[in-house]
Amino acid sequence: xxxxxxxxxxxxxxxxxxxxxxxxxxxxxxxxxxxxxxxxxxxxxxxxxxxxxxxxxxxxxxxxxxxxxxxxxxxxxxxxxxxxxxxxxxxxxxxxxxxxxxxxxxxxxxxxxxxxxxxxxxxxxxxxxxxxxxxxxxxxxxxxxxxxxxxxxxxxxxxxxxxxxx
Numbered sequence: 001x002x003x004x005x006x007x008x009x010x011x012x013x014x015x016x017x018x019x020x021x022x023x024x025x026x027x028x029x030x031x032x033x034x035x036x037x038x039x040x041x042x043x044x045x046x047x048x049x050x051x052x053x054x055x056x057x058x059x060x061x062x063x064x065x066x067x068x069x070x071x072x073x074x075x076x077x078x079x080x081x082x083x084x085x086x087x088x089x090x091x092x093x094x095x096x097x098x099x100x101x102x103x104x105x106x107x108x109x110x111x112x113x114x115x116x117x118x119x120x121x122x123x124x125x126x127x128x129x130x131x132x133x134x135x136x137x138x139x140x141x142x143x144x145x146x147x148x149x150x151x152x153x154x155x156x157x158x159x160x161x162x163x164x165x166x
Contacts, residue, residue, distance in 0.1 A: 045064050045065035046064075046065055046066065046119050046120070047062065047063070047064050047065075047070075047113065047117060047118055047119050048062070048063045048066075048118065048119065048120050048121070048122050048152070049061075049062055049104070049107070049108070049115075049118045049120075049121045049122070049143070050062075050063055050121075050122040050123070050154075051100070051104065051121065051122070051123045051124070051136045051139060051140050052123075052124045052136065052156075052159075053096045053100065053124060053128075053132045053133060053135050053136030053139075054124045054126070054127070054128025054129065054132060054133055054136075054156045055087060055092065055128055055129055055132055056076070056077040056078065056081055056087045056092050056095075056132075057074050057075065057076050057077060058074070058075040058077075058095070058096050058099040058100055058103050058136075059072070059073065059074045059075070059103065060072075060073050060100075060103045060104045060106075060107035061073070061107055062107055062108065062110075062111035062113060062118070063122075063166075067165070067166055068166075069166060070110075070111035070113070071106075071107045071108070071109075071110035071111035072107070072110075073103050073106045073107040073110065074103075075099040075102075075103050077091075077092060077095050080095060087129070089129045089130075089131055089132070090131065092129060092131070092132050093129065093131030093132045093134065093135055096131075096132050096135035096136065097135055100135055100136065100139045101139070104139070104143075115143065115146075115147050115149075116147075118147070118149060119149065119150075120149055120150045120151070120152050121140050121143050121144050121147075121149050121150070121151055121152065122140075122151075122152040122153075122154050123136050123137055123139075123140035123151065123152070123153060123154065124136055124154055124155075124156045124159065125137065125153035125154060125155065125156075126155065126156060127155075127156055127157065128156055
């Protein structure tokens with residue numbers, strides 16, 4: 001039985017069983033001239049592009065191996081929301097639309113990598129302002145569809161706890 005993954009970029013990835021015909025199954029009999037075993041190569045560090053748009057800041061970062069921050073770019077909206085006395089949700093989501101691509105491009109540039117060097121794209125899925133979250137999710141899904149990279153949906157509060165370990 002072989003496993004295949006459905007939906008490489010949206011929602012949860014679900015493993016599906018795919019039957020393997022008997023003719024393509026490998027033989028378990030030892031071969032006469034067994035090849036010498038070599039040590040497995042150490043895994044390459046994972047590189048994530050992380051996108052965060054849960055409230056009034058548009059942020060993107062490149063994270064190496066879950067611990068090292070290669071770049072972090074934040075576009076703040078604090079000055080724009082000051083005249084309202086707090087975050088105005090509709091204005092926040094519109095400002096995210098303007099800032100998301102330049103912020104992602106700058107994060108990749110500061111890390112000296114392109115999208116081809118990214119293994120997966122992580123994005124905040126909630127909690128947060130619905131319109132703001134939607135901007136980040138749509139941008140991340142579009143990048144996943146364009147590059148074939150997997151999408152990692154991240155809970156905003158869990159990310160704050162995990163950030164303490166970085």
